[in-house]
Amino acid sequence: MKTPITELLGIRYPIVQGGMQWVGRAELASAVSNAGGLGILTGLTQPTPQALADEIARCRTMTDQPFGVNLTMLPSTNPPPYADYVTAIIESGVKIVETAGNSPKEFIARFKDAGVKIVHKCTSVRHALSAERNGVDAISIDGFEAAGHPGEDDVPGLVLVPAAARALKIPILASGGFADGRGLAAALTLGAHGINMGTRFMLTRESPAHDRIKQAIVAGSERDTKVIFKPFRNTARVFRNAISEEVAIRERAPDATFADVQPLVAGARGRAAMAAGDVDGGLLWAGMAIGLMDDIPSCAELIERLVTDCRAHLAAATRMAT
Structure with a gap:
């Protein structure tokens, strides 16, 4: 399943595990990457930059496939030392970062100089265009269905994804409301080059959630x-x-x-x-997307199911169209 996202990130399937606070740890990220997707460690789940460096090293003992780190930058009266987390990511040799929250503009040059690909999560086309101008490599466009902070515009993915695809020149991940192969097929049809799934991966056997x-x-x-x-x-x-x-x-x-x-x-x-x-x-x-989930599979089982079902749905749509 080659798309601009798989080519950019060096993965087999256009499926990315979203960064999730308290959940994005080495066990989950490595399982997703081993199954052909892109696993993501959540940077701020770790209490210090050194702890993040240690978690990156631990993840490397579990997979030889690409994985990334999420760094979410939100307004705060006492913000974490973001620059030090960036240093930990770069010095640990991670080559993919998912940024979210505020603009990553302050750190883009550092990431680029280190050869790090930047996927920036946005909740609107206007913010995605700004991130594209600032030099990020790909956009994860986050519809109102998503967990976490889906922005203030209340626009669902069925509208937001094709709007972003029409406006942007860089690769796009569709985020929010995806849990199965039907959703992956829909995202590709809407103009995205892959999907970013959080909640569905939280409900896998490798997830550290109780x-x-x-x-x-x-x-x-x-x-x-x-x-x-x-x-x-x-x-x-x-x-x-x-x-x-x-x-x-x-x-x-x-x-x-x-x-x-x-x-x-x-x-x-x-x-x-x-x-x-x-x-x-x-x-x-x-x-x-919890309305689309009824079991707790392994990451490998989930990704195999998504890919198989996606191909079946795309083939069925092609037959109906002809």
Whole structure:
């Protein structure tokens, strides 16, 4: 399955595992890469740049295939030392980075000088065009169906992906709402050159998420996610649980500020819930594609299934068109 994405990233199949906080660790990233996709370590899951360098080294003991590192840069009163994380990525010899959040413009020259390919995740065509002008190598265009922060425009992938394909000259990954071969076929037909999947890879056997978390999300449907933080212009999609419901109540209060929900959404709380299997103990990031999931396969089984089903759906569409 050769596309501009497989050629750019040196992978067999146009399937990228999105960077996921607390989930993107060596066990998962190496399994995705060994199966022919692109595994991604989540940089800020590691508490320090040195810890990230150690996790990169650990991942190398598990795969000889390409893998990347996600570096998400979000506004913060006490931001992580992003420049030091960039140094750890470069000095560890990683050749693919997925950037998200704020523009990676500050670090593009450093990555380019080190021969690192940059895939930047965007939630709008205007931001994607800006990233293209700044010199990134590919765009992951993130529809409103996605987990995490899908932007403030509320545009779903069915519109956003072809709009991006029409406007951009660099390769595109479709992100948000993808979980099966039918979705991969649709993304390619809409003009993308591959897909970026997060939630589906979280629900695999190699994912470090607790099995109770996996089982709860698999049992959910496309109606079991919730959009929060919209009043604070930092919209996020999460799994519908007791914490997300309480956040929604608090943020609807008159004159609510982010400080009113901060105790409920602290990162350490979410990490502890993910590790302990406490479904209602913290925010659990999940996209609307959970409505398309009903099992917990290995990464190899999942990717083989996606590729086989994608080819079948593309062949069926060709027959119908002729």
